[in-house]
Amino acid sequence: MQPTSKLQSLILLVLMGSELTQVLPANPEESWQVYSSAQDSEGRCVCTVVAPQQTMCSRDARTKQLRQLLEKVQNMTQSIQVLDQRTQRDLQYVVRMEDQLRGLETKFKQVEENHKQNIAKQLKTIKAKMAELKPLIPVLEEYKADAKLVLQFKEEVQNLTAVLSELQQELGAYDYDELHTRVNNLEERLRACMQKLACGKLTGISDPITIKTSGTRFGSWMTDPLAPEGDTRVWYMDGYHNNRFVREYRSMVDFMTTDNFTSHRLPHPWSGTGQVVYNGSIYFNKFQSPVIIKYDFRTSSISKSQRLDNAGFSNSYHYSWGGHSDIDLMVDEGGLWAVYATNQNAGNIVLSKLNPMTLQIIRTWSTNHPKRSAGEAFMICGTLYVTNGYSGGTKVYYAFQTNSSTYEYIDIAFENKYSHISMLDYNPRDRALYAWNNGHQVLYNVTLFHVIRSEEL
Secondary structure, three states, X not given: OOOOOOOOOOEOOOOOOXXXXXXXXXXXXXXXXXXXXXXXXXXOEEEEEEOOOOOOOOOOHHHXXXXXXXXXXXXXXXXXXXXHHHHHHHHHHHHHHHHHHHHHHHHHHHHHHHHHHHHHHHHHHHHHHHHHHOOHHHHHHHHHHHHHHHHHHXXXXXXXXXXXXXXXXXXXXXXXXXXXHHHHHHHHXXXXXXXXXXXXXXXXEOOOEEEEEOOOOOEEEEOOOOOOOOOOOEEXXXXXXXXXXXXXEOOHHHHHHOOOOEEEEOOOOEEOOOOEEEOOEEEEEEOOOOEEEEEEOOOOEEEEEEEOOOOOOOOOOOEOOEOOOOXXXXXXXXXXXXXXXXXXXXXXEEEEEEOOOOOOEEEEEEEEEEHHHOOOEEEEXXXXXXXXXXXXXXXXXXXXXXXXXXXXXXXXEEOOOOOOEEEEEEEOOOOEEEEEEXXXXXXXXXXXXXXXXXXXX
């Protein structure tokens, strides 16, 4: 006999059911009898009870026994039905609880996965911050030495001040020439120290400051780092080729708030956006040639021109944004520079320091960085810094040091606010980057760090 459900086997006793297998006695008048059991069509257990003929006396003792048996069967049937109903309700409750537990298990898994993802993101952020801070550790260590050196200067000045004060009271106690020599020596060392503090390694670039919105998508603008005190003129050149008009604004305020300017017409059109104004003259690459021209604004004439041998031109070795940017002129604390590429250096960047008076090459360095892969470049304190692109997310990622002829990969991000930089130059007087960003003239302040060593003094 098979069970009728997962939870309970139920035995159903039925009296004279139509679906029962009837086994009749040989003599039905003899008595009430219970015969063998069988199964119905649903597999339930049933028992067969055969009653005597209806003509038999109802007061017979066996009739009473049959009634008692019938009552017991009915009671058992009702109990089993109640038990079956309860079992069905319990089963439904268990099924619902099972579904709820599965739902909770899924939610717990989701929470656990989200927690792991959040922890992974937090760890990634912490690792990125640590990677940014790690290079500063040796710098800060050396900064401690600098502080000691400055303290030493302070003590020396205090000692000399005390000596000079005593000298007024005790003439002849010290040799005047020796004292004068000590003062001059200290003054020279301090002046050299201050000059070195003006230079340093690039460690950060500020958020952009939009000065003006004007011109086409490409162009250049600048101020003269060697202009005399009070000279704040702004020079403005729209476009990257086939143009020869330079605008002169009287001041930065005029440039920002008015459209009043003086126009200068150059004798030749320029190429690219790599022009610079330096000590009263503009230096630019003559259109479709490797020639550099120095044009003096004071005399309105070309004061010098020089061919840059082997330099690519006419979009042969431009920056990644194009625009005839083959030859990029720039200035820093050390003077005038030219950045370009040659076939001899396989299209990689070549850096030459120029004499600003004669335009003769003083010295040349060959790098391993492809010029066409560079977004833009600028010089700070004898180091060439190269960006990874001109659109989208932009950063300075390559630096070539001319003092050691070595390079390194760095990671200094800056905001490319208008998504297309076609000019980026450093001004050592302002200690700022001038940028032309998709028809916007933008400034970035820079942070420089320099470690002073005793052998430099």
